Amino acid sequence: MPRKRIVRKARQAPHEIIRFLRIETTGGILLLIGAVLALIAANSPLSDLYEQIRHTYIGIEDVFMLNVQHWAADFLLAFFFLVVGLELKRELVVGELREIKKAMLPVIAAAGGVVVPAAVAIAIAWGEPGGADVWPVPVATDIAFALAVLALCARSLPSSLRIFLLTLAIADDIGAIAMIAVLYSEPQFIPLLVFVVVIALWFFLQAKRVKSLWIYIPLGLAAWVALYEADVHATIAGVALGLATRVRPDNGEREAPALAVEHALQPFSAGVAVPIFAFFSAGVALDGEALTAFAADRVALAVVAGLFFGKMVGVTLGAYAAHKFGWGRLAPDLKWGDILGVAILCGCGFTVSLLIAELAFTDVAQQDLVKTGVLAGSTVSALVGAAVLNIRSRAVRRERSAA
Template structure:
């Protein structure tokens, strides 16, 4: 019997940003390699667009971007630029919804203790930039509409920068950045749906539920309807997805919202014969793997770069035009929001969660690591350009100045993140070598077998 005055056992403090499981580490590493290629293509497309728009042949670029075609009755007569932002970008958000669902259903983030930090950091990284932009533009109702522009993080662009400056980033930080960016994009989509949708048609929204419901029903019942083939889902679900997108667009809600909803409908867990859920086996991919395999190359290799090409092109107007843009509160709010607001929001929220839950940062990480990732989150490009298109009319001075601000802020954030993360690269390299040690030759490095 314990003595009545004996001290109570000390409870171990929780640890945040722990090393992920080995399967999750492998999956995140593979995903980051794919997104890195997309980020490089994204950067090339943006540079080409800027060069063409400011060349003697700039009028040709804008003529192509503004050329309209399509079917008018369903509000589908759109310009080439609008088709890229409303149509092609829906593929990107489909994968975003799919990735987010996978993280919270089958990934390490299904545990609340692991999910709370990156999710909270994502919200902090949205709120603080929005507040900074609002404070700068509070006296101008005309420019205040762009408050959501600096709230987004570009997944592909940020990961591409990360791959160039620090290829040995610890797995926990990779997962942190990826989850933060994905949740960030989901918040941006919610903002678009609630704040940037005009003249919403309830009739079209209700009709949209029909193909969306059929898509969800068939996707969840894949073995019964499609058997073991992978061609069946592709041929049947694709038309339902297109119909959902078209009706969502006709309703007045931005069509990219349909991409996220469709991604949420795809099952991540494979069904056993007894009806219970299980993680997909390597030799028996689930529907999520099938659709991701089909759409990932389309998104990273075509959809996002084409969108960037038609959205990033802006005629700066030489040195005089650039100087005039610097005085626009839109540019000031966006640059301050992305460059300062993002790292402040990410770090402050993570610190608050750590203090309120009495948790410790993983011993293998430093707050300098989180600062570098927070700065890198300020690389806002794809979704920021999309929100800008919805905030200001194409070709207006504020629209052009906002594009300059997004490019300037993204470049500045990338350079600052390079300074911070490169200084930690030697530490990352030592950790990466540790991750390769497999003393018992079971195919799993020792550091992943000795986790609490």
């Protein structure tokens, strides 16, 4: 191969990697790889090293110290939530959530996908130690993983199905974020006031069209530290910063700041932040003793049932009620079989469900059982949802061939 061609390909490689990380299926695949590697590490001779690494403290002594697992959950995951916040702002201002009638069907479906899984989890875990704490765990949908499965298994289905899932997952995440803020935070006034001031300054600078990253990066870090010191889960800083970012481009502006930042951060979120979080959060023991304990633990089984049955029933009934009573409008090219497949797929809790499991359960043994429930429920939902969507996709291809 000529030397110039080798040099050109070497220069193109980083751009190709970034382009690959922006593909929807990539984030879900890397998330799955991170979770699988965590399970391998936790159930192999490397388990002691794995535990030692994730409980190693990093930071400045007597100033700011977190262990590796908390850095992944509190800091790296803030980038994921920043991308979610930017996408939410874009959908609210210029996207599907801007039109009330279109937005209401997936939003009401998302509400069903929060209420029913919570009710299923409470019903199954009622009376058990920790049973009252389990209900928030199965209410979340992992956007990256669900969209990745949809992209792989529903290529022949209408693009409006992806919009339905995306809108539903965003509305779902709003509920999950609100739960994290309300249930697992005891706000301290002064740091919270600092956080509000920083967000207001961010919003003001956006309104004044200030574009220097050397201003926004320190402000973003200040917002994160202030919220952490306020005893509010610091990942919410990402959502707040995303919502405070300008989403409409000015005349002559190639793209608005929200889209530019989302475009820049999405590869890092999908390729680094979420997989590392999965690696340090999904490592639970799956030996015979652990699986026996899991099978006998009603709290962990409540998570499985909430993610699979609760999401399937809640999302489907919510969408049907919205359509039946005229609160929302189902896209004309969608069938109820498509909605059922997506409803099952919404049981992929992964990222946010694992985070809530860590926040809801301080007992390590119970936390590991609940995390096993998250992994089991998400896996079953992904496999069954993929199968239903694949059947629907093949049916659509047959109909097109016959026409």
